[in-house]
Amino acid sequence: VEGFRSISPAEFFYRNRQMAGFGNPTQSVYSAVRELVENSLDACEDAQRIPQIRIAIDNQSSDILSIKVADNGSGLPYQHVPEAFGRVLYGSKYDQKQKRGTFGLGVTMAVLYGQITTDSSVVVHTQNSSGPGRVYSLLIDVEENMPIIESEREQVRSDDGTTVTIKLRGDLKRARERVVEYIRLTTIASPHAVIELDFGGSEMIKVGGWSKRVPEVPIPSKPHPRSADLEILRRLITKSPSKKLHDFLVDSFQQVGSRTASRFLKFxxxxxxxxxxxxxxxxxSRLSTSLQRFDGFGRPDSRCLSPVGEEAFLLSVRSLFSPSWILYSKQKPSEWQGNPFFAEGVIALGSKFPNVDTPTLYRFTNKVPLLYDANDDVMTKIMRRLNWKRYGFSGPLPVALFMHFGSTKVPYRAAGKQSLAHMIEIETAVTGLIRTLGRALRKQAGRRDQSRRDARK
Amino acid sequence: VEGFRSISPAEFFYRNRQMAGFGNPTQSVYSAVRELVENSLDACEDAQRIPQIRIAIDNQSSDILSIKVADNGSGLPYQHVPEAFGRVLYGSKYDQKQKRGTFGLGVTMAVLYGQITTDSSVVVHTQNSSGPGRVYSLLIDVEENMPIIESEREQVRSDDGTTVTIKLRGDLKRARERVVEYIRLTTIASPHAVIELDFGGSEMIKVGGWSKRVPEVPIPSKPHPRSADLEILRRLITKSPSKKLHDFLVDSFQQVGSRTASRFLKFxxxxxxxxxxxxxxxxxSRLSTSLQRFDGFGRPDSRCLSPVGEEAFLLSVRSLFSPSWILYSKQKPSEWQGNPFFAEGVIALGSKFPNVDTPTLYRFTNKVPLLYDANDDVMTKIMRRLNWKRYGFSGPLPVALFMHFGSTKVPYRAAGKQSLAHMIEIETAVTGLIRTLGRALRKQAGRRDQSRRDARK
Ligand SMILES: Nc1ncnc2c1ncn2[C@@H]1O[C@H](COP(=O)(O)OP(=O)(O)OP(=O)(O)O)[C@@H](O)[C@H]1O
Ligand SMILES: Nc1ncnc2c1ncn2[C@@H]1O[C@H](COP(=O)(O)OP(=O)(O)OP(=O)(O)O)[C@@H](O)[C@H]1O
Ligand SMILES: [Mg+2]
Ligand SMILES: [Mg+2]
Known part of the structure; x- marks a missing residue:
């Protein structure tokens, strides 16, 4: 019998890096850019600044690329840099509000991939408001899941923020189109962000800044009773064991008022x-089950969420695609297993979209565009389930659907965060949203046909 | 700025349990059964015994189920039981040969899910050849990723092997059909296994035992040079730092003979x-790159692999589906990023299959049937890419395709092990296999049409 042992989470994701989007040299380039840009946008949100992000991708030799992403975000606290970049499952985003990052894994995967393909360390130059910036050169000890600090020193940076440089093996030819698409679509969900993409040649792409308004930062919320499985409940109990049961419920959960708590406990x-x-x-055990099933608690507070909103969403889709017709809709906020979420979207008609029998679908979760693994995504499945012939598609139409799902917890199918798992409450909301947009299209297509008939007369 | 901290791998998979197949109450029942049966079959393989596996699923109250799986496998070494069941990323299957399990995660996820939904501990009764059996009652400390031993005692078991009982919340009504299908299909890839499935009512399903022959156990192999990324290479170097370079290559890798090593180093x-x-x-760094690219090393040794093989595969499909026509094919063993793999499959025509325009696809990896997440799986994508009208489908046909991929390392898309990621070498092999089976169908369909025309005359 083979020996028993444990492996570190870094070892797990090293062995199974395709689960995190680093399985092949094309997707790895995309994933590295995406993990870096995602972190930059979260950092700018923390700093409440308009993101100015500069991406430089340099083809150093046949298939070795240098990827450098610079932002004007909050920067990192210096003592946390080594573990943030050199340790898997280490980060600052484990609380209950909507953000792009969530696992404490993303950037470390990019560092790991760069290291095993090119033997390079990641270079992190960061500066925060506490003092002059610092530059770190880091590697990851995979078996121990710990950072190795090759060097660190003080180095002032022109502004607060962070610059990360990763060298990795990748297929830039194939990845380029995906990266450009990712950056353009990122400005749909973050229309105030200004992003420059420089491929080292003559070509420099600049997108975004469609809106000048910094979105409101979401506010972390207490857990909702419907999320109270036994693990969550036990942890809340451990925090305040001598509280009275009634006060415990009112203080630990949102949407549990004093009278509701009394009524619930009596019941x-x-x-x-x-x-x-x-x-x-x-x-x-009984408390846990009943908290999850009692229907007397209010819907979750949605201030922990951050939708794009009608004005900004229409503005950015118009800026990128100049549609001839466009409509926005948003479902009432809801919750899946106690986690607050929203579903918002836009449907658009325009010559920049291909003529199709079902709309071209652009998916977004927590303000991040998803470009891979569409076929098992719940948003794709619902869109394909509709009979689009009944929604205006008497023949092919140049229609696109932009769907944005946002939550304090996104049920990703895999660690690469490219596809949503099937949850019944999410399916219901997405179905409602797509039907609303489809009916609007049918009405518009009806008008369009009518005006053509009138024109022929 | 939110606090920085690390989370344990148990915490990661607790928060993101949908990635491991435990996202909803229907799939959770299936996943629990599957993780238990998979472990039992691996254990019987280690013991080189014909598997006798008994599954009892008992509906204890409206949605609380007790799932009990008993096997006649090797049993576990007693000191490893708590961590095997109560710690994520702990197991005995991290070596380089084909087996069903691979992460050291599966059964602990089922234990975790049972614990957070019903507050129950897992009960493990195991006996191995070293002495009288032991019974453990275990919980998992999620934040620490450590087992909690509620109780343990000696208890003789009728035979070597293991019985695991997990209580969890699940939707048996919806899950039942999936579980039955999973068990039946399991006997296709493991035709010698005898499996009983008891739902506590009058219904007891018994399948398998189609073959009486225990398959040969695969032999672990040395890594292939094409897998020598920098992490693997560094670890090999650390093991024997004072070896001569030539001897190091010949001893550390398979397919590197003395003359090939000399020629490679000279080059x-x-x-x-x-x-x-x-x-x-x-x-x-240069050594790593060149080892992965040099084309002078032989194909990997395939004794670490364990295909079902023609005789057993045909026998089990015939036993389950009584097809009127059936054909087997197997690609030459190949490798993806240095990991040996095979692709084998069967195409069958028969009234037990639905009439369809593209074959009903049954997917298997490492002898395990995959029932979820088909749409992004590379096997599904390739099957749909073929123009089946050119392969005998002039109209709908009752055709099914059984595809089995086996490797020392399976590139799963997510921790639930239901879908294969896209790797170019795997795509090539699967495409070759499906075309071979398709051409055979076309020939057969041609004969069938011809004999119908003859019959009408
Ligand atoms: N550009 C940046 N500016 C400020 N902080 C950053 C930046 N990049 C990374 N960080 C910090 O490093 C931590 C780890 O980043 P990492 O991408 O690994 O995880 P994450 O963003 O928390 O989650 P995910 O795995 O979903 O991306 C983050 O939580 C954040 O605190
Ligand atoms: N029925 C069993 N008989 C013998 N050993 C078992 C049994 N079930 C579990 N084990 C042991 O417990 C370990 C942990 O099981 P677990 O299912 O968590 O991981 P795994 O099977 O190694 O990998 P995977 O996560 O892919 O299933 C196994 O590696 C195996 O050694
Ligand atoms: Mg991140
Ligand atoms: Mg297992």
Whole structure:
């Protein structure tokens, strides 16, 4: 019998890097750019600044690329840089509000991929408001899941923010189109961001800045009772074991007012003034089940969410695609397993879109465009389920659908964050949104046909 | 700025359990059964015994199920039971040969899901050849990724092997059909396995035992040079730093004979008798790149692989589906990024298959049937890419395609192991296999049409 042992999470994602988007030399270039830009946009959001992001991709030899992304974000606290970039499952985004990053994995995967394909360390130059900037040169010890600091020194940077340089093996020829598309689509969900993409030749692409307004930063929220599985409940109990049960519920969860808590506990046959540490294991189990099923709690607070919103969404799609007709819609915020979410979208008609029998679908989650793994994504499945002949498609039409899902927790199918898993509440909201947009298209297509008939007369 | 911290791999997979197949109450039942049965079949393979596996699924209350899987495998070494079941990324299958399990994650996910939905501990009764069996009752400490031993004691078991009982919340009504299908299809790739499935009612399903022959156990192999990225190469170097470079290559890798090694090093301009610890960092980097690209090394040894094989594959498909026509084919073994793999498959015509325009596809990897996430799987994509009208489908036909991919390393898209990522060498092999089977169908369909025309005369 083979020996038993454990492996580090870095080892796991090294062995299975295709799960994180680093399986082949084309997608790896895209994934590296995407993980870096995503982090830059989150950092600019933290700093409440209009993002100015500069990406330089340099083809150093046949298939060795240098990817450098510079931002004007918050910068990192210096003592956290080595682990942020050199340790898997380490980060600052584990709280309950909508952001692009979530795992503490993304940039470390890019560093890892660069290291195993080119033996290069990542260079991180960051400056925050606490003092002059620092430059780190880092490697990752995969078996231990720890950073190796090759060098670090003080170096002032022109402004607060971060510049990350990664050297990796990649197929730039094939990846280029994907990277350009990713950057353009990023400005749809973040219309205030100004992004420059420089391929080292004569070509420099500049996009974004469609809007001048910095979006409001979402506010972290308490968990909703519907998310209270036993693990979450136990942790809340451990934090304040001597609280009275009634106060515990009101203080630990959102949407649990004093009277609702009393009514709920009465219905459960539990004593409001009992200390929670006195609850039996069976009571805790029953409490967990009932919190998740009781229908008397309000819908989750959506201030932890950050949709693009009608004005900005229409503005950015118009700026990029100049559609002849466009419409925005947004579903009422909802929740999946207690996690607040929204679904918003735009449908557009225009000559820049290909003529198709079902709309060209552009997917976004938490303000990030998704370019891979479309076929099992719940958004794609629902879009294909509609009979588009009943929604204006008597023949091919130049129509595109832009769908944005945002949540404090996105149910990604895999660590590469390219595809949404199937959750019944999300399916319901996305279906409602697509039908609303489809009906608007049908009305518009009707008008279009009518005006053509009138024109012929 | 939010606090920086790390999370354990158990915490990561708890938060993102949909990536491992535990996102909703229907798929969770299927995933739990699948992870348990997969482990039982691997254990029987280690013990070189004909698997006798008994699955009992008991509906204890509206949506609480007890899932119990008993096998006659090798059992576990007693000291490893707590971590095997109560720690994520801990297992015995990290070596280089084909097996069903690979991550050290599967069963712990089922334990975790059961624990957070029903507060139950997993009960593991195992016995191995070293002494009388032991029963463990375990929970998992998610934040620490460590097992919690609720109880353990000696308890003799009727035979060597393992019985695992997990209580979880699930939708048995919806999951039942998937579980039955999974068990039936499992006997296609493991035709010697006898599996009983008992739903606690009057219904007891017994399948398998189509073949009486225990398949040969695969032999672990040395890495192939084409897999020598810098991480792998560094680890090999660290194991034997004072070896001469020539001997290092011949001893560390498969398919590197003495003369090939000399020729390769001459071509690289490196000294065969230099000690590897004396190599510069640049030389190691060059060595890694060249090992992966040199075309003078032989194809990988395929004794680390375990295909079903023609005889067993035809026997099991016939036993389950009684096709009127059936054909087997297997591609020459190949490698993807240095990992040996095979692609084998069967095409069958028969009234038990639905009439379709493209064949009903049954996918298998490393002897495990895949029932979810078909649409982005490379096998599905290639099958849909073929123009089946040119392969005998002048109209709908009752045709099914059974495709089995096996490798020392399977490039799964996500931790739930339901879908294969896109790798160019795998695409090539699967395309070749599907075309071979398609051409055979075309010939057969031609004969069928001809014999119908003859019959009408
Ligand atoms: N450009 C940047 N500016 C400021 N902070 C950054 C930047 N890049 C990374 N960080 C910090 O490093 C941490 C780790 O980044 P990483 O991309 O690995 O994880 P993440 O963004 O938290 O989650 P995900 O894996 O989903 O991307 C982040 O949480 C963030 O705090
Ligand atoms: N029924 C069993 N009989 C013998 N050993 C078992 C059994 N079930 C689990 N094990 C042992 O426990 C370990 C952990 O199991 P687990 O399913 O978590 O991981 P794995 O099978 O190694 O990989 P994967 O995550 O891909 O399933 C296995 O590697 C195996 O050694
Ligand atoms: Mg990130
Ligand atoms: Mg397993």
């Amino acid at each position: 459960l046959g539990l004593d409001s003034s009992a200390r929670i540490e006195s609850l039996s294991r069976a009571d805790i | 690289l301009g490196l000294d065969s008798s230099a000690r590897i610890e004396s190599l510069s960092r640049a030389d190691i």
